[in-house]
Amino acid sequence: MRIHRLFLAFALALVAASARPASLGQHRIRAGDSLRIVVLNRPEYGQEVLVQDDGKINYFLLGAIDVESLTLEALRERLVAGLTGHLTDPDVLIVPIPRERDVYVGGQVGAPGRYGFMDAHIDLRKALALAGDALSESADMTRVHLIRDGELVQTYDLTAPPGPHIQVFRGDVVYVSERTRLRVSGNVREPGVFHVLGPVSAGYALSLAGGIVDDQGSLGRLMILRADGSTETIELNEDLTGVDRPQREIRHGDTLHVPNAYVVEEVSVLGYVQQPGLYRVRGPVSVGRALALAGDAVREDANLEVVEIVRLDGSVETIDLRREATTALVHPGETVRVNARFKVNWPLVFSAVSTAVLLTSLIRQ
Template identity: 40%
Template structure:
C-alpha cells in the first residue's frame, strides 16, 4: 500500500469518526443541553473531534464534580453547554489540544421513580432526565391512588445526599401544587386502616380510618343503627378471629364515664349489629355432613360454620367454596384452614348468607371401563364380520 493510499485511509476513518460522533450528538434533543441542569450521578460523554484519545465518559460524583484527565470540574447544577466551555478551556490552557472541537452530551440512562404504598400498581417507572414530571403524574403512572390511600400523607423521599422526606396533603379540596419529582425519588402513599360495619346500620360497608376508632364513632360514620338494630348484643370480630360482645343500648350517644376505656376498632376488625326482632340463620349447603340453617346472633368464620354443619363430606371440593351474600353477590374462596394460624385470615359469614360447598371432580372409573368394554367388543365384532 502506497503512502497516498495510507493517507486516504486515515482521512476516511477520521471523517467516519467525525460523522459518527456528529450523528450521536444531533440525536440528543437540541434544547436539552441548554435546559437540563446536570445532577449528581449523571454520566457525561466528552468527545474531542479528531482526538479519540480524549473521548471519555465520566460520572458526576456525590460532591457534584467530575475528573477529566487530571482536571477537576464542578458541574452539578450547570448546563451541558457550560461544561462544554469548561472542557475546551482546560484543553487549551493545559496545552492538550491547540484548537479542540469539544462536544459534551448527557448519557440518557434508564432511570425512574418508584411509587409504592396505597396505589393500584406499585412499582418502578422509567423516566428520562428531560421528562417533566410532577407528583400527581408520578402517582398516575402507578394507576392512581388505591381505595384506602391516605391522601393527607403522601410522602416524597429524595434520593440524594439529604435523604429528605417531604409529606404532602393531596386531598381533593386542596389546591394544586407543582411538586417536582426527581430521578430515582421515592413516592410512598400511606395506607389507611380498613374496618367493616355490617348488619343493622344505615350504610353498611367499609370504613377507612387512621389508627383506632371508637365503636360509637364507627356506627355514626355508618349512618347510625337502623330501627331494627339490637344495640344490646353488638359483636366485634378482631382480625385475630376473636369475638367480643358489647351492650351499647343505653349509653350509645353518651361518652363513657371517666376512667372507663371506650371500646374501639382497629385495622382489620369487623363490627356487626344484629337484628332485634329476628335471628337470621346462616345456611350451609352442599357436600357437608348436616346441611341446613345455623341460627346465630352474629357473624361466623367459615371454619365455625362448617363445624356446625358437621364438616366436609369425603367428596367435598375444599378448593371451591361459594359464599352467597344476602345482597345478591357471590364470592368464591377456598378452605385452607391452618390450625397454626387460627381463623384470622378467613372470610366472615353474616346472618342471611349462604355457604355452598361444591363436589370435587372425580373420575368415574366404572363408567370408563364399561365404555371401553363396549368399544373393544364392537371392534371385535367388526373384525369378525370382515373376515
C-alpha cells in the first residue's frame, strides 16, 4: 500500500507542479489593504479606500475598480487615465494608510515602506534616509510632498539650501515625485528611458538619446506616442529645431520614435494567435494593435494573463493582456508572444496512474 500511495502521489504531483503560479516578485495590492488616494491641489478628489474581498475598490468618481495584484504605480496610472476626462494633467498619489506609529515614505526612494521612530516627530530628510534616500536618476527633489490626514500639507523643494527643520509626525506620508519619464526609440544612437525635469522639446529628447543614426533616421516623420494612447507626427530640421513653433512637448509617459528612413519596420506576433507572423508598423504600437494585425483575436486556449514582449535587448517583459492591451507598447523589431493556457496532460496522468496500479499489482503477486 505504501508504494501504491507513492506512485499516486507522483502522478498527482505532475499536475500540481505544472499548475503552480509564478511568484509575483514584488509586493502587489491585495484584499484587506487600505489605500489613500490623493489628487494634489484638488483635495475634493481624495478618498480612503479599502480593497474588498473581491479585489476591488470603490472610488466615488470612477466606481468599482479591480486592483487585485496591481502595483501602487499601476493603480496610480489607471486613476490618472480615468481622471483625465475630469481634470487637466491630474497629479495622483496612491499610498498605503500607515499604522499609527509609523511614517510611510514612498515614491522615488530606495526602499519605499513604513518606518517607525521613537520620538514624537522626525526631520523630513531623516525620514527619507530611513527609506534609503531618494533615487538620484528618477527622483524630482523639487517636489517632495508631505501628506497628513489625507491632505497635502506642503510640497518642498529639497534642492534649495537647507532651511529650518521640516517636522514629520507619526502617521504622515512623505512622497517623492518622479521626474518626467520619457522613452526615445527607433533609429537613435542610444535608445532608452530618460528622466528629466518637466516636459521637454522633441529636439532635446533626441539629444538625450545621442541624436539620430546617420543616414537611417528620418526627421521628417517623427512619432510621438502619448501616454493616453494617442499618436502625433512631427517634423524637425537638421539642427533639431521644430518646423512647427513652438515644438510640441514630450511629456511624462510619452514615447518619441524615430522611424527608419528606408527600411520597412515590422513587429513579430507569435504563439497562440490566429495568424502568427511579421507585420509592418509605423513606429511603436500597442500590444492590442499588434494582435489585431495577427487576426484580431487570440485562440481560445491562449493565456491572456501572461503575454510576453521580447525587447530589442533580448529581455522579456510579461504583461496581463486583459489590463494592458492598450498601454503596453511593442517597438519595431520586437516580438509579442502569446503562450498557451495551462492544460492538464490527461494522457500523461492516466499513463502514470496506470503504471502505478500495474506495479502495485505486480508487487502484491
